[in-house]
Amino acid sequence: MACLLRAATWRLLPWRGYCSRGTKGELNESFVEALKAVVGSPHVSTAAAVREQHGHDESMHRCQPPDAVVWPQNVEQVSKLAALCYDQGVPIIPFGTGTGLEGGVCAVQGGVCVNLTHMDRILQLNLEDFSVLVEPGVTRKTLNTHLRDSGLWFPVDPGADASLCGMVATGASGTNAVRYGTMRDNVLNLEVVLPGGRLLHTAGPGRHFRKSAAGYNLTGLFVGSEGTLGLITAATLRLHPVPEATVAATCAFPNIRAAVDSTVHILQAAVPVARIEFLDDAMIDACNRYSKLNCCVAPTLFLEFHGSEQALAEQVQRTEEITRHNGGSNFSWAEEAEERSRLWAARHNAWYAALALRPGCKGYSTDVCVPISRLPEILVQTKENLKASGLTGVIAGHVGDGNFHCILVADQEDPEELLRITTFSKQLARHALALHGTCTGEHGIGLGKRQLLQEEVGAVGIETMRQLKATLDPRGLMNPGKVL
Amino acid sequence: MACLLRAATWRLLPWRGYCSRGTKGELNESFVEALKAVVGSPHVSTAAAVREQHGHDESMHRCQPPDAVVWPQNVEQVSKLAALCYDQGVPIIPFGTGTGLEGGVCAVQGGVCVNLTHMDRILQLNLEDFSVLVEPGVTRKTLNTHLRDSGLWFPVDPGADASLCGMVATGASGTNAVRYGTMRDNVLNLEVVLPGGRLLHTAGPGRHFRKSAAGYNLTGLFVGSEGTLGLITAATLRLHPVPEATVAATCAFPNIRAAVDSTVHILQAAVPVARIEFLDDAMIDACNRYSKLNCCVAPTLFLEFHGSEQALAEQVQRTEEITRHNGGSNFSWAEEAEERSRLWAARHNAWYAALALRPGCKGYSTDVCVPISRLPEILVQTKENLKASGLTGVIAGHVGDGNFHCILVADQEDPEELLRITTFSKQLARHALALHGTCTGEHGIGLGKRQLLQEEVGAVGIETMRQLKATLDPRGLMNPGKVL
Structure with a gap:
């Protein structure tokens, strides 16, 4: 029956790819009952459609469904689930919004997928301290909606409305990173359920200081660990003041080098640009078609500036001087929110604009x-x-x-x-x-880049990572087959 | 003889405290010969005075000298030293400028002190990439002197002219951190000699990209590890553009709360303040006496702003409005380099001003x-x-x-x-x-705060740190007795 269901699902979702494993029968009845005892019957599913849904992200990696999906309601349940699975030798795969891009949630060895989206409370907002404590299911847009009247915001923006702890797990960044940093720079503390079920607070329970020199940087170790070292059940994040004003601009260039040189010169001039995005001519052409824009089809920079009205005028002026010096043309800027939104909507719809090409x-x-x-x-x-x-x-x-x-x-x-x-x-x-770069700036290693990671960090680097993994997850059950 | 020498040194340097161990004889002749074979005879010392000099930092922790001091000239020698010591079960203590404040270099179990100051070359400056590769003996002032005409600088400033890799090891920060971040935010890659002698490049050999999501954050693990996980033999650091202009200001407040409230409001207003330092009335009084200033004896903020001339005028104006609103008075600002230097010299001489009190x-x-x-x-x-x-x-x-x-x-x-x-x-x-804070923001745990670290991170946190230590240094020979 499970096989039939899977086959049916596969026909319904042809692009998911063929599901090679994840036989429900691998988890015996009593284990499923034990899962239900922890989170309650309605919060466990072994239905094929549900498992399929949890066996892939937004990448092209083929669907590899888990054997069961559970929705814990609180950290105590996550802890019990971790202990239960570890005791029984069952793999655990944490799951957020499923918006990853490197197959990080594929259940390559089956196991239990822990969907953390029911834990979606904003637990504590410390306005004066510029910090917030969130459960793993809170997405970045939900947080920013919650913060709307606070004067603060969370700027890390990978595009997708991902869960914040998912963003922690993949070490996400996105368009605002040039000014506000990546997740690595914006996580103050993490609550992590370790593989055996123990609860770790990476910077100590309840702590939300801005900086520390106290012991090893456990927070940094878990940011970007892609669910392979533990389940992140809460994150204390750093917030930033909402800029007084925002201006967006675009500028077309005769060639790629001119666009990149402009970027370097803007950074060297210490213009505190908030976003500086490059789109090649093909991308611009696709955006023009999809978002009904009328941009010059050429290598282009999309820029955004944050600051006071006065500071913005100066930033825009300096940037325009620099881009003009580098042969940029068609410099146009949008101060009005509507016009700006239209521009950035086009940038954020780049993915769909590309899809519309075929x-x-x-x-x-x-x-x-x-x-x-x-x-x-x-x-x-x-x-x-x-x-x-x-x-x-x-x-x-x-x-x-x-x-x-x-x-x-x-x-x-x-x-x-x-x-x-x-x-x-x-x-x-x-x-x-x-060129001394990295095989991934923000999507992570997941399934697809494990060989590349080896080439990137070398034998001693990989060996060190393997040792860390073996130390924190000696039975190799946390999201197995990923990263290493 | 060694004992006599030690006693003599102790009399010469009474404030060093009594040296309880570090008997030269603990290292047998053949081991010392082996050290000499690695680095050359002139670069090994077992003289008591030299050992004394390397047995303490600038803290009150009593001097605990190593059994020998070696000065490697290159990373290959460091690697051989590490292998030799590890093989023979001899503790290794990395040493930079000795300007630490928590006893991080005290040789509590004797062993070999590896003084890295002879490795002091600036190996590679990548201006367009805002990065530089330095050997461990390069100090922060030396680097900034080298960068003088480049338009870039390294802003992390803990006060002392510490070695940059020492600053990596302690996770240093200082006055500029509010704007430019701490060492954690400004290290792109590290070359580390692991306890057994193997060479690790935390972000892969030669890499100096700005961000990555490739595997575990090994760089972050070694920043702040206080020499307990390996010897840092090179660091790739992030550089920042030199601000076009700089303005300093001071402002006195009726009470501490008014000064702190002003700070929060300045940050909330997104004024990109570069430094914002608090000095209490007693500190101001001491600075007035020591540096011949005439500041109002009250809780005071010292501020510094970086930016374009126009941006600075606005920053200073906004700050003045905020401080006035919070009851601040005597707001005075110094645009001229000389006046500014005098002001910051006073802040940087706070330590000596305090010493002059007694x-x-x-x-x-x-x-x-x-x-x-x-x-x-x-x-x-x-x-x-x-x-x-x-x-x-x-x-x-x-x-x-x-x-x-x-x-x-x-x-x-x-x-x-x-x-x-x-x-x-x-x-x-x-x-x-x-108050949900940390027992150390920037000095580190060293010898003196190990119990406090346990209280800070809790049992699981300490256990996790111990596991990491045991994994990377299974024989417990890297700077033993520190952090954990």
């Missing part, structure tokens, strides 16, 4: 990051490789950090095309590594 | 950090406790981070007074812990 196809977003001085050469080479590969792809990126994505659109039914995507992505990642 | 005595600087909202109560209580204790002490701190120091001046020959200092410091740290 209706019915699926997108895959690669992610690398290089020292900013190496951006021109890798961007130019990537465009050439794209052309040579015959793939449909566009480039967009957080150029202020040296981080960029190539959004590839492919026919999910065409194995040859999918193979070309894999080949192209690996080539891109290796090019980034050759 | 000539011939020695200073001890405590260090805690609390959520900024809790600063008024802990500062008021600390002043009361100071008074009740009968100790001579002043308060200065990086109030924008909630971090402050109490500089206590005591007669090193008076055991009763030293005991009162210990009692007072522990009471202060426990008060910080009770």
Whole structure:
């Protein structure tokens, strides 16, 4: 029956790919009963459709469903679940919004998927201390809605309305990182259920100080650990004052180097730019079509400035001088919220604009990051490789950090095309590594980049990571098969 | 002979305290020969005076000299030294400028002190990438002198001209952290010799990207590890553009709360203040005397702003409005470099100003950090406790981070007074812990705060740290007796 259900689901969701494992029967009846005893019957499911839904993220990695999905309501239940699974040798896969891009939630060894979205309370807001304590299911948009009248906000913005603890787990960043930092810079404390069920507060229980030199940086170890070291059940995050005013601008360039040189000069001039995004000509063309814009089809920077009215005027003026000096043209800025929203909506819809290039196809977003001085050469080479590969792809990126994505659109039914995507992505990642970069600036390693991680950090680096994993998760049950 | 020498040194340097161990004879002749074979005879010393010099930092922790001091000239030698010591079960203590404040270099189990100051080259400056690669002996002032005409600088400033890798090891921060972050935020990659001699590049060899989501954050684990996990032999640091202009200001307040409230309001108003330092009335009085200033003897903020001329004018104006609103008076600002230097020299000489309160005595600087909202109560209580204790002490701190120091001046020959200092410091740290703070914002745990660390992070936190230590240093030979 389970097999039939799975097959049916597979037909309903053809792009999910074939589900090779995750037989319900692997969890015996009494274990499922034990799960129900912890979280209550309505919060456990072994239905194939539910398991399918939890066996994939938004990447092209094929669906690998868990054997059961549970929805704990509080940290005590998470702790009991972890103890139960660990005791029985059952893998545990934490699950947030499922918006990851490297297959981080695929249950490669089956096991229990712990869906944390029912734990969605904002537990404590410390306005004077610029911090907030959230449960794992709170998403970034929910938090910012909650903060609306507080004068503070949480700026890390990976695009998707991801759960904040999911963002912690993947070490997310996004468009605002050039000014406000990544998750690594904005997490003050974490509550983590360790594999055996014990509760760790990485900076000590209830603490929310701004900085510390007390012992090893456990918080930093869990940020970006992709669910492989424990389940994050609460996060204390750093908040920032809402800028008094915001201005957005776009500027087109004759070539990629001119756009990147402008970025370097803007940063060198200490213009505190909040976002500085690069879009290649193909991306601009797609955005024009999809979002009904009328941008010049050329390498383009989308910029955003935060500050006082007076400071903004100066920032915009300096930026315009720099871009003009580098051959930029069509510099246009939008002070009005509506016009600005339209511009950034277009940037945030880049993914859908790319998908619209080939209706019915699926997108895959690669992610690398290089020292900013190496951006021109890798961007130019990537465009050439794209052309040579015959793939449909566009480039967009957080150029202020040296981080960029190539959004590839492919026919999910065409194995040859999918193979070309894999080949192209690996080539891109290796090019980034050759330029002293990283194979992922923000999407994480997940399933797909484990070999690349080895190449990136070398034998001693991998061995050290393996030792840390073995220390914190000796039975290898926390999200197995990921990262390492 | 060694004992006689030690005794003589002890008489020469009475404030060092009594050296209880570190008998040269503990290292046999053949081991010393083996050290010499690695680094060359002139770079090994077992002379008592040299060992004494390396057995203490600037804290009140009694001198505990190593059995030998070695000066490696390159990373290959460090690696060989680590392998040799590990093989023979000899403790290894990394040593930079010896400017630590928590006894981090005391050789509590004897062993070999590895003085890294001969490795002092700036290996690679990447201007466009805002990064630099330095050997461990490069100090922060040397680096900034080297950068003088580059338009970039390294802003982390703990006061002392510490070695940069020493600053990595203690997780240093200081006056600029409110704007530029601490060492945790400014290290991109580390080269580390692991206890057995293997070479780890925490972000992969040669890499200097701005951000990454590739695997566990090994860099973050070694920042602040206080030499207990490995020897840091090179660091890739993040640089920042030199501000176009700088303005300093001071403002006196009727009470502590008004000064802290002003700080919170300045941060909430998103004024990008570069430094915001609190000095209590006693500290101001001491600075007036020592640095021939004429500041109003009251709780005072020292501020510094970085930016364009135009932005600065606005920042200063907003700050003045906020401080006036909070009852601040005597707001005075210094745009001229000379006047500004005089002001900040006074702040940086706070330590010596405090020492001058009791000539011939020695200073001890405590260090805690609390959520900024809790600063008024802990500062008021600390002043009361100071008074009740009968100790001579002043308060200065990086109030924008909630971090402050109490500089206590005591007669090193008076055991009763030293005991009162210990009692007072522990009471202060426990008060910080009770307010959800940390027992150290920037000085580290070292020898003196190990019990406090346990109270801060709890049983699971300590157990996790112990596991990490045991994993990376299974024989417990890297700077033993520190942190845990």
